[in-house]
Amino acid sequence: MTIFLTGASGYIGGAVAVRLMRDGHRIRGLARSPETAARLRALGIEPVPGDLSDTALLAREAKAADAVINAASADDRAAVEALLDALAGSGKPFLHTSGTSVVGDDARGDWASDKIYDEDTPVDPVPGKAARLAIDRLILDAAGRGVRSVVLCNSLIYGTGPGLNPDSVQIPVLAAAARKTGLVRHIGRGLNIWSNVHVDDMADLYALALQRAPAGAFYYVENGEASFAEATAAIARRLGLGAPQPWPVDDAIAALGFGTAVYSLGSNSRVGGKRARAELGWAPKHASLIEWIEREMPVG
Ligand SMILES: NC(=O)c1ccc[n+]([C@@H]2O[C@H](COP(=O)([O-])OP(=O)(O)OC[C@H]3O[C@@H](n4cnc5c(N)ncnc54)[C@H](OP(=O)(O)O)[C@@H]3O)[C@@H](O)[C@H]2O)c1
Numbered sequence: 001m002t003i004f005l006t007g008a009s010g011y012i013g014g015a016v017a018v019r020l021m022r023d024g025h026r027i028r029g030l031a032r033s034p035e036t037a038a039r040l041r042a043l044g045i046e047p048v049p050g051d052l053s054d055t056a057l058l059a060r061e062a063k064a065a066d067a068v069i070n071a072a073s074a075d076d077r078a079a080v081e082a083l084l085d086a087l088a089g090s091g092k093p094f095l096h097t098s099g100t101s102v103v104g105d106d107a108r109g110d111w112a113s114d115k116i117y118d119e120d121t122p123v124d125p126v127p128g129k130a131a132r133l134a135i136d137r138l139i140l141d142a143a144g145r146g147v148r149s150v151v152l153c154n155s156l157i158y159g160t161g162p163g164l165n166p167d168s169v170q171i172p173v174l175a176a177a178a179r180k181t182g183l184v185r186h187i188g189r190g191l192n193i194w195s196n197v198h199v200d201d202m203a204d205l206y207a208l209a210l211q212r213a214p215a216g217a218f219y220y221v222e223n224g225e226a227s228f229a230e231a232t233a234a235i236a237r238r239l240g241l242g243a244p245q246p247w248p249v250d251d252a253i254a255a256l257g258f259g260t261a262v263y264s265l266g267s268n269s270r271v272g273g274k275r276a277r278a279e280l281g282w283a284p285k286h287a288s289l290i291e292w293i294e295r296e297m298p299v300g
Pocket residue numbers: 006007008009010011012013030031032033036050051052053071072073074075097098099100153154155156157158165167168169170
């Protein structure tokens with residue numbers, strides 16, 4: 001298949017591209033700079049110069065491809081609308097990358113939620129995540145417009161990515177802050193829990209969904225969970241630093257921004273990925289974020 005991929009130079013998109021090229025697919029990847037284009041080409045990805053705001057380009061590429069994968073942004077509605085309009089009536093697959101902060105709460109590290117969402121649990125998002133959830137629903141509704149549309153809702157992804165960006169957006173951020181300051185910190189008390197998945201298992205699920213996910217399918221992508229207190233304790237052991245300390249949320253917001261501090265690192269986001277296992281036979285191989293941090297997370 002020829003696949004048009006947005007986010008080809010990113011952590012998720014890069015891993016998906018490498019995985020799909022192994023299956024013999026041809027990847028055309030959106031690249032927003034000449035440097036990125038050259039680096040994509042060296043990986044075997046055909047660069048498509050442009051960015052998500054060029055909706056005419058997105059439509060052209062979507063029409064010319066056999067499938068489209070959006071891994072650049074979970075939050076760009078205009079780009080998604082352009083891609084869906086171009087694919088309407090074609091029956092082609094459209095895989096969209098979302099994230100489980102749509103089920104996140106406002107714990108700011110201070111409590112562990114006992115609520116675990118599966119694909120049948122209704123979601124009532126915090127105000128900052130309502131727009132992302134609305135995009136997910138728009139994509140699922142496109143099944144009624146002749147698109148084999150699928151949403152992959154990723155939990156915390158860990159592991160070293162094989163594409164141009166090896167780093168994910170949660171654990172590497174905490175590890176980088178720890179290396180810089182010599183202090184490992186979690187938001188508030190670190191009691192909040194996130195589901196997680198290894199980047200290679202995530203990429204396998206994209207490959208399976210591309211092959212055979214039915215139109216309108218929504219999958220939580222998860223294979224385990226940990227609290228941020230547990231994750232930061234593992235970071236401290238891996239980096240040889242002292243016990244994790246609370247990071248007052250206002251200080252974390254000032255250092256990392258609201259979205260990262262409150263949604264990505266401070267919330268609870270617990271999901272059960274039942275549907276991918278039952279429907280696609282997804283069998284993830286990596287089961288422990290903590291072991292990965294302790295044994296494999298880059299220390300430098
Ligand atoms: N990593 C996770 O654990 C995780 C989990 C769930 C959901 N998500 C969501 O999944 C999406 C991708 O995450 P990621 O971790 O792969 O991020 P990333 O490593 O920062 O990659 C983002 C990719 O999208 C490209 N991009 C961003 N804005 C663009 C635009 N306006 N036009 C064209 N290309 C654009 C970037 O290009 P450049 O190389 O030019 O910057 C890069 O290739 C994000 O929305 C993120 O919130 C991530």
